[in-house]
Amino acid sequence: MKIRTTIFFVVMVLAAFGLSFMLITEPGNVFRTLLTYAAIAGLIYFIYRMWIRRKPNRREQQAFKKAVKHSKKRYGNPVSASKMKANKAKPKAPIPFKKTSINRIDAPKLTVIEGKKGKKKKKISL
DSSP, X not given: OHHHHHHHHHHHHXXXXXXXXXXXXXXXXXXXXXXXXXXXXXXXXHHIIIIISXXXXXXXXXXXXXXXXXXXXXXXXXXXXXXXXXXHHSOOOOOOOOOOOTTTSOOOOOOOOOXXXXXXXXXXXX
């Protein structure tokens, strides 16, 4: 592990020395080089963002986000530990029991798929 740290330190010192030398002798080229590197990095990031990162299962991702939004709307956001501690410090009046309406709670969306369980295939015997 010490060898890697030493090599990294030596490379960083040489890079700083070379950058300072170039800055003293040719400051225009340094800025042009840095702008070129920034443009290349931006182009690579753009290509990555547009083509490589785009996945074919985008519909699944949108469905997942919609389900998360519905879940948060239904159950609420989780309370952080700091808010729970603050709530414990302040005693509040007891909250009256709320009666939830049956219509408000969504039943799971299940469908019955009709099948041919009773019908048997005609078997051919030789």
